[in-house]
Amino acid sequence: MTANFPRKIPALGLFILLNSIVYKPLKAQVPARPPIIPQVIPRDIQPPSSAPLPTPQPPQSPQPQEILPPSNLSPNLEEQFPDTTKETFTVKRFEVLGGTVFSQQELDKVLKEFINRPITLDDLYQARQKITDLYISKDYISCGAYIPPQKIWSGIVKIQIVETKLRDIEIEGTQRLNKSYIRSRIAAGNNGPLNQQRLLKSLQLLKLNPLIENLSANLQPGNIPGQIKLVVEVVEARTFNAQMILDNTRSPSIGSFQRRIQVNEANLLGLGDSLSLGYSNTDGSNFFYGSYTLPLNSKNGTLSFNYGTGNSGVIEHPFDTLNIKSASRYYELTFRQPMFQSPTEELTLGLTASRRESEANYAPLGEQIPFPQLGANDQGKTRVSALRFFQEWITRGSTQVFAVRSQFNLGLDAFNATVNQDAPDSRFFSWQGQVQWLRLLAPDTLLLFGFNTQLATRSLVPLEQFSLGGIESVRGYRQDLLLADNGIFASAEVQVPVLRISKTNGILQLIPFTDFGVVWNNSGSTIANTNSPNILASIGLGLRWSQNANFSARLDYGIPVVSVDQPNQTWQENGLYFYLQYNNF
Template structure:
C-alpha cells in the first residue's frame, strides 16, 4: 500500500526487545529523500491530438501546368538548407527525375518529393522550392525552407507565468518545427498538475516558413489542504497520528511549490516544510526541506523513565529528468542531507536530565549525520500498467561536526544502497494488482537514523510499527484491489484488498531473532473521487514474536483516512 499519510518528520522512539538484543531506543527520522516511492497510477487518457493542437493543412504540391514542350536533362539535384535528412535520403527521393529528359512539371514533382519527405516525418510547416538559377552541368538546386515558430502567444493563464509554459513549448518546437514533437510538449503540459487544460492552434506566420502558436490555458487549482489520521506511528510515542498539510503548488507564479505540515500523537509533535523551485524547462528543480519533531516515550513499562527526544533534518536536493515523455521519465537527483537528534531521560525521577545511551550517540546523547545521497528514478506509465523504480546511494560524511565514534561503533561515516520498485497492473475496471519491493544494503553497522524498518502499516502488516530495525533488509509486498461496491452518484468505490507481506533484516553484527516477518490478511478501501480515501486492514502474523503491547497494531489492525476538502 502506498504511503498516503506518511510523515517524513516524525522521530521514532522504538523499543526493541528480543532474547538476542538488549533493550534500546532507535531514533528513526525520515526526510523526503528517504520517503517510500509514491503509489503510481495508470496513465489517464490524454485528449485527442486534434483537441490539443490544431494544425494547418500540410503543404500541397503546386499545381502542375499542362503539357510543356520544353524538357531538360538533369544529372542530379543539389538540395540545400536541410538539417533533417542526409544526402543519401534526399538523393533517393529525387532519383526518379535524374539522368533523363524531364518536363517542367516533373521538375516541380522532384521539388514536391523533397517536401513530402518533410511532411511524412511530421515537419508539416517545412517545404522545398526551386529558386531562380542557371542550369550548369545538369545540376538543379532545390532550396529547403525548414519551418520554425515566429512567436508563442499564451492566453488564459491567471497566476502561472507565461514564461513557464512558453519555455517548455520552445523546447518542443526547436527548429525545424516538428508537429509530433510539439504535440508531445503539449501532452506534457496537459499532465502538469498546474494545468487543468491546454489547447493550441498553429497558423502561418508573417515570414515564409514561420508559424504562430496560439496557446489557450486553463489553470488548475493549486491550493490544497489535506487532513489525515492513521495508527501508523510507533506505539512507543502513541500509534494514533493526526496530520494536517497545507500546500500551494504555484506560490509565486513560477511553478514553485510550498508545503507545510503538522502532525502529532499522544507523545510526539512534528512540523515540516518544503519549498520546490523550478530551475529549467526540462523540469529540473531545487528543493529545500526542513523538519523538526519532539517525542517522549509514553508506552508501559518504559514511560516512567521519562525518555524524551528532539530531532530535525535539513535537505537540499537538485533533481533533473534526463528522459521526459508523456509515458516515461528517468531522473537523477543529488541531496545534501543533515539529520540530528538528542535523547535524554530520568529528569522527573532525579530532577536532572541525563543523556540517553542510544546506539551510536555521543556522550551527550546526540546523533548527527551528514550525508550525500545520489538517486536515480525511473517511471514508465501506460493505460494498463505502471513500472516505477528508485536506486539511491548514501555516503555518510565526517563533516559539520557529525558524530564520529571509535571501535566500530556506528556513526556518520557509512555507505549504503537502497533500491525500491513498484509494479501496478490494471486487471479489469477498478481492479488493480500492486507489487512492491524494497531493499537496503550497508557496508557496516549504521546508526538507528539510517536503519531499515520492518513491521507495520507500510511494510509487514500483522506486526507493530518497525518491530525490527536492522542495518540491512529486504521487503516484498503484493496486494489485489477488487471492487465490491460502486456508488456512482457520489463517485464512490469500495474495494476488497487481500495482501501478502514478507520482510527480513540482518545486521553487521548479531542478527535479531526472529529476523524475518511474514504477514497475510485483507483490507477494505473506500475511495470517493479524489477527496476521500479510507482504508482498514487486518494482518495475520505468520511468524510468532514477543510483542506485549495493547494497541491495535499488536492485533494486526491498521486504519488510515485521508480527506482533501479543497
Template sequence: MIDKNLLAKVLFGLGQCVFLLLYPALSQRATAVLMAQASPISPDTPPEPALPEDLLPPLPPPEELLSPDESPAPENDLGEGDATFYVADIQIVGSTVFESTDWTDLVEPYRNRQISFNDLLQLRSEITQRYVDAGYLTSGALIPPQTVVDDTIIIQVIEGELEDIIVNGTRRLDTAYIRSRVGLVAQPPLNVDELLAGLQRLQLDPLIDTVSADLQAGVRPGTSLLVIEVVEADSFAVNTGLANSRSPNIGGTQVTLGVEEGNLFGIGDRITLNYKHTEGSDGVDFSYTLPVSPNNDMLRVAAGYSDSRVINSAFSVLDISSDSAYYELGYRRPLVETPTQAAALGLTLSHQSSQTRLGLDDIGPFPLSPGADENGRTRISALRFSQEWTQRSQRHVLALRSQFNLGLDLLDATINDDAPDSRFFSWRGQGQWVKQLGKPGRLFFLRGDLQIAADDLLSQEEFSLGGGQSIRGYRQDALRRDSGALLSAELRWPIARVPEWDGLLQITPFIDMGTVWNHNGNNPGTDTLVGTGFGLLWQQSDNLTARVDWGIPLVDLDTDDSGLQDSGIHFSIQYVPF
C-alpha cells in the first residue's frame, strides 16, 4: 500500500521543480501583464505636484489694500513774491532714483536767465510730480535755506522711506513672516506701486484671509509708518477622498485621509500626512516644507511607505506582495512671484526602494520586474532639476513645468550590467491651459504631458497611460513604457446651479490620447490609446468636489474586465470637512 504522506511529499517536490523550471516564462508573463496594469511590483511613487488650474481671484481695489500718506512733502522757501534774480544753473541733489541727466528737460528752461521764486516753486512741483508718476508718492523736492554761490540754486530731493512696519491682527502667524515679505518691496526709496504689489501677493497667501494697510506720516521728514491689519486664514485642514484611481490588481478603489497644518510653528511651515488604502494596499505619505527666506525659498523633506498585494485572481496562486518607500530632500527658489505671474526653480535629491515577494511555498523575496536583484529589490537614487512657470488672470491660466531626472549610483542604488538600473537620464515636460469661455464656470482645459528617456528605465520611472487622470476609458496604468506623450482636452459647461448650497453642476465632454514607447525600440503590443466621453462634475463651495466620467475606448486593449475602470467608469469624491 502506498504511503499517502510520502506520495504527497513527492508530488509537492515535483511541483516545486516544475515551478522553478517554468519560472522564467511565468515571470516574464506575469511581469508583462502586471507591468502593463501597474502591479504592486511597480511601487508607489512620490505624489506629483499638480499644475495650477484656478483662475486669478478678484483682488481688492488698491484703495482697500493701501491707504497712502497724502501729507505734502516738506518745504522750506527762500522767499516770496515775484522778485526776479539771475540763475546760471540749478542742481538737483539727493536722488537715487533718477540720474542727473533725467532732470535736464525740467531744469533747462530755468538756466541762464532771470527767474522768480514762484518759478522755483513750479520747478520743485514738477520734480515732485515726476517721483509721484513713478510710484514714489512719499518722495518730493524742497528748496533748502542756502547761500547762492556762482548763481547756482540747489534743490534737495527727500526720498521717502519706511520708519517702521507695524502688524496687527495675527493670531498664530509670527509678525516677522509678514514684516519680512513686505520689507522686500518697501526698501528705500519707498515705491507705493511696488508696495501695493507686495500686499496683493500677501492677499493671495493661503495663510492670510484679508490684508489692508495704512501709510501714515512718520516722525522724521520723508519717513512713513506702515500699519498692516491682517485676518489670518484657517491653516488646518482635513481632506478625505474616494476614487477608483488605482490598479485593479491591488484594488481599484482607494480611500484617502489627509491632515494638513499650513502654519505648524507660526513661521509659515507646512506639514502634511496622508493615508491611503485599497483592498490590497496601504500607504502613508509625509512632507514638511519650511520657508527659509522672505522670497519664499522653500526647503522640503518628504517620505512615504506602502505595502501591496495582488488580489487579482489570475495571480492568486503566486501570492505576490511588495513594499516600497521613498525619501526626498528638495529646495525651491522662486524667480518671479507676482499675482499674475510666477517662475521658480527646484532641485530635489530622491531615493526610492522596493521589494517584491512570492508567498507561494514561502519563497519570499523574489525578482518580478526588470532590473530587480535576486531578492526582488530595486533602489533608485536621483537628482531632479525642475523649472516652473505660471501666468494667470481672471480669464485664463497657463502653467508649464519641466523636470530633468539624473539617476545616480548613490545610497546602494541598483546597478546592473544590461538591465535597467539607477543610472539613467530622462526629461519630463507638462503643460496646462485653462480658458474661461464667456460666463463664469464655462471652462476649456487643454493638458499635455511628455517624457523622453535616454536609457531603459526601472518601473518607478516609466511613463504610464490609462486611468481617470490620464486616458479615460482604460484602467489605471494600462500601458507603461520608458517614454510617452499625452494630450487631453476637456470642456466644462454649467448645467445647473444651486445658490443655497453654493453648488455648481457641470457636464464635461473630453477626449484623451497618448502613446508610449521603450528606449530600446522593443514595443510589444498596443502602444497608443485614445478615449473619449463625457462626465459630470459637482462642486459645492470649497468643501466638496465629486465627478464621474464615462470614457469610451477607441483603441482595443485586452483586459480581464474586472471592474468599473475596464467599463470606462472613473469617479472621485473629495471632501474637506474643515
C-alpha cells in the first residue's frame, strides 16, 4: 500500500489539473473520452501515409509541337506494273499481308467498293491508298501499303503492308540521369508499329517529369527499311534542393513556433531515385525524418521507405509542472504503381506497411511514471502496425485540376503491437477520403476547394484519430484542438493577385477563406446543432507573397465562428498563422 501511494498522488493531481482547464463542451460530448489528453501530448509529425493531399499546381501541359515537330516519314514503296491503265479486270478478293494493327474485317470494309466489279490499275492504286489513309487516320504516320509485283490468278490481288517500328532511341544531353531511365519510359508504350499519338503521350509525360527541365525529339528514318530512329534532346532539371521553413503550425503545448530544414536530392544515384532528409524543432520538441524512393519499372512504379523519430516535452502552462516527456517514431514501406497515365489523367494504386510507436511519461513528484494516454499500455507505450491500401486519381484540364485520394487502413495484431482488453488499440479499420479541386479563374487567380473525411469502425488511438484545428484544418483555432475517431473537414479559398513586381518576378495574393469541420467518437453520440463543441467553423483572410521559385511567405488570420474555451497565449490561438519558406539557401 505504501509503495503504491506515490503513484496514486500524481494520477489524482493530474486528473484535477486536467479537469481544471478541460474544454467543458468537449467533455460533455463524450464523458468517457474527453479529448484533452491528446492535446496535452500533442500529435506527432504525421508520416506520409497520413499527410493531406498536396495543393495541386495550376494546369500545365506541354504543347505537342514543342516536343515532337511534324515529320514526313511515309515509307518509300516502289510499285512496278506495266502500262495497262486502260485494261480492266475483276477482283474477287484482296489478300492483305503484313498488317497487325487492323483486323481483316476492318480492311475488308475499306476495300469492299473495289470487289466484284471491273476496275483498272488506277483503281487498284486507290485501293492500297485507302489502306494507307486508314493507318494515317489512326496516327500510324510511317506505315503504308503497296501492291507487290504479281500475277492475278482467280481474281485474288495481294496488298503488302509495311508497319514501321521504333527500333532505336538515341538520348542526348543527359548529365547525371541514366539514359535507360528515359529510354525505357519511351519504349514502354511504343513496342508495336509506330503511333504518333502514343509516342507524343510518352514524351509529354517525360516533359512533366520533375527530373526533366525540357526535352525535344525528332523522328528520322532508320538504317533498315521499316525502322525509325527517335532522337531525344534532354535538359535535366536541377535535382538538389535545400529548404528552410519557419512557421507556427505545431501544438502550443510543445511550442507552436517551428524551425525546419530539409534537403532533397531527386536523382541520387542517377536512377531517378530520391532521398530526402529533414529536421524540425520547436521550443519543446526535436524531430528527424527521412525518405528514400527507388523507381521499379518504366511505368513509374516506385518503392519508398520513410522513417521519422523525435521527442518532445510539454512546456505549456500549467502542464509544464508535470514534466511530461514523450518520444515517437514511425516506419513505412510503400509500393506505388500508376495503373493509367496520360498528360491529363493518372490513376494510381498503392500499399503501405506502416509501424508507429510512441511512449510518454511524467514526473510531477520527481519520479518518472507512465503517462495515462488513451489506448496506451500500462507502460505508457502505444504501438500500431497497419496496412494501408490507397487509390489516387487526378485529372488536369486547361483551367482546372481535380484530385481524389482514398485510403483503407487495417490495424493488425502483429510485431508486438498494442492489444488491450477494450478498444482502442492496434486493431482497427478506418477509411480516409480526400478531394482537392483547383480552378484557374484568371491568370494567377485561383479557386481552391478541399475536403477530408475519416470513418472508423471502432475507437482509435490518438495516432490514428481525425484532427480539427490548425493551419491545415480549421484556421482560427489551435493546432489539433479536437481529436476524434471520425470527422469531416471542408475548406474553400480564392487567391486573387493584388500586386506584381516584374523585376523580382514577385506576386502578392489576397486570400479570403472559410473552413468547416465536425468530429465525433464511436463511443459517444454525435451532437448536430451548430453550437455543439464537436463542430468548428471559421472565416478569414490571408496574404501570400511568392518570388520566383525561391521564396514564399503566407500569413492567415482566421476568425472562429464557433466559440470554444482555449488559451490565447500564442499567435496561433489568436487565429494568426504564418509560413515562410526559402529554397536553395
